Amino acid sequence: MAATYSIAVIGDWESVMGFRALGLDxxxxxxxxxxxxxxxxxxxxxxxxIYLTETLAKDMADVLDRYKDNIQPAIIxxxxxxxxxxxGKSNIQSAIERAVGADxx
Amino acid sequence: MANITVSPTRMELTRLKGKLKTAQRGHxxxxxxxxxxxxxxxxxxxxxxxxRAEVEEDLMRVHKSFTVASALMSSEALEQALLYPKQSVELxxxxxxxxxxxxxVYDFQTKTKSDSDIYPYGFAATSGELDDAVEAxxxxxxxxxxxxxxEKSAQLMAEEIEKTRRRVNALEYVMIPNTQEAIRYITMKLxxxxxxxxxxxxxxxxxxxxxxxxxKRAENARAMEAFSKSGGAAAET
Numbered sequence: 001m002a003a004t005y006s007i008a009v010i011g012d013w014e015s016v017m018g019f020r021a022l023g024l025d026x027x028x029x030x031x032x033x034x035x036x037x038x039x040x041x042x043x044x045x046x047x048x049x050i051y052l053t054e055t056l057a058k059d060m061a062d063v064l065d066r067y068k069d070n071i072q073p074a075i076i077x078x079x080x081x082x083x084x085x086x087x088g089k090s091n092i093q094s095a096i097e098r099a100v101g102a103d104x105x
Numbered sequence: 106m107a108n109i110t111v112s113p114t115r116m117e118l119t120r121l122k123g124k125l126k127t128a129q130r131g132h133x134x135x136x137x138x139x140x141x142x143x144x145x146x147x148x149x150x151x152x153x154x155x156x157r158a159e160v161e162e163d164l165m166r167v168h169k170s171f172t173v174a175s176a177l178m179s180s181e182a183l184e185q186a187l188l189y190p191k192q193s194v195e196l197x198x199x200x201x202x203x204x205x206x207x208x209x210v211y212d213f214q215t216k217t218k219s220d221s222d223i224y225p226y227g228f229a230a231t232s233g234e235l236d237d238a239v240e241a242x243x244x245x246x247x248x249x250x251x252x253x254x255x256e257k258s259a260q261l262m263a264e265e266i267e268k269t270r271r272r273v274n275a276l277e278y279v280m281i282p283n284t285q286e287a288i289r290y291i292t293m294k295l296x297x298x299x300x301x302x303x304x305x306x307x308x309x310x311x312x313x314x315x316x317x318x319x320x321k322r323a324e325n326a327r328a329m330e331a332f333s334k335s336g337g338a339a340a341e342t
Contacts, residue, residue, distance in 0.1 A: 005196045007213075007250075017183070018171050018242045023193035023215070048198050048211065049253045069264045071200070071209055074257035078249070081168050084161045092153055095259055099146055099266035 005046050005072075010035055011053035015080040019051070032059045039063050039075070047073050053080035054087045064091075111287045113294035121291065125284045132276040139269045142204045146262045153259050156252050163245040170238035177232040186231050196250075206265045208258035211250050 009019040013028040020026045025047075029035045035056045040063070042050055050073045057064060057077050067075055077088040111117055175183050195214045200207040 003197070005198055007194060007196055014171070014175070015168065017187050018167060018238060019246075020187050021239045022243055022246055024246075048196055048209070049250070051249065051253075068260050071207060071257070071261065072198075074209065074253050074260075076249070076253045076256055079161050079164055079168075081172070083165060088157055088161065089154070092150060092157065092256075092259065095263040096150055099143070099263040099270075101270065 005048035007049045008042050008047050009051045010038055011080055015053050036063050043073050050075045051078050054085040055080040113291045118291045121288050128280050135273045142266050149259045153255050160248050160252050167242045174235040174238050206262050211254045
């Protein structure tokens with residue numbers, strides 16, 4: 001159970017370069033297609049957490065839904081360089097709606 | 106009767122009664138599970154919201170300092186400085202079971218022991234702003250990992266709650282009423298059968314009685330005739 005996993009960061013070069021200094025696996029991508037492919041590839045490896053910039057994530061809802069119910073990988077949205085787009089927050093909202101059946105908070 | 110066909114037999118009735126009991130028991134258990142999951146879920150979600158807001162704010166600050174750093178250095182120099190990481194992170198994942206939902210628990214070890222020893226470059230060729238940026242990112246990373254853990258937990262729990270909710274509703278509004286309906290139908294049918302059997306038996310008894318009376322009467326008549334004949338013969342002699 002206690003095997004070691006890797007952490008990936010996917011985003012444009014400027015947003016992910018800092019994470020490289022921390023020793024995370026960074027995957028600078030330039031297009032949504034590339035990001036989509038990278039996520040699918042990473043999901044097959046022992047990658048437990050994928051940080052994805054919101055800029056890319058806004059066009060990849062299908063990929064996010066695909067891995068939402070799997071324990072691995074956990075795809076977590078982070079704001080890219082351009083600032084937060086609020087997708088991460090609205091995803092929490094949709095999780096609540098899914099669970100409760102109504103928006104209660 | 107919601108178009109289910111059941112054969113009105115005693116065996117079917119016993120089976121349905123058992124089924125109803127199981128369904129009601131399952132319904133109660135699932136309802137309890139749903140309520141408890143919901144409680145845990147809402148706690149988690151509250152935590153996720155505050156942590157996410159915190160992380161997003163911190164990350165924006167980090168991005169800002171990286172922007173400043175990249176303005177002060179050429180992009181080649183920056184890329185070179187960060188190209189080969191000194192630090193590496195080993196993530197271990199264990200799972201925790203919250204109401205039958207397996208949620209991940211992340212734990213990580215860094216290769217270098219000290220937090221101040223993470224800079225993968227010499228200080229001479231880089232600007233001080235880059236140091237600040239990397240340090241700030243190192244701090245926010247812990248929060249990010251925590252966020253990953255609880256956000257994933259929230260997603261997994263949301264899925265489980267949805268499933269449980271559907272099961273509870275299916276039991277409450279479909280399974281249990283249908284079974285009750287079927288039981289009522291069988292009981293009524295069996296009672297009806299009982300009554301019709303009773304009436305039939307009474308009828309049969311009536312008919313038998315009538316036959317018996319007629320046979321008796323005929324016998325009596327024959328006996329009377331025989332008697333009067335023999336009586337007449339005796340009087341003649």
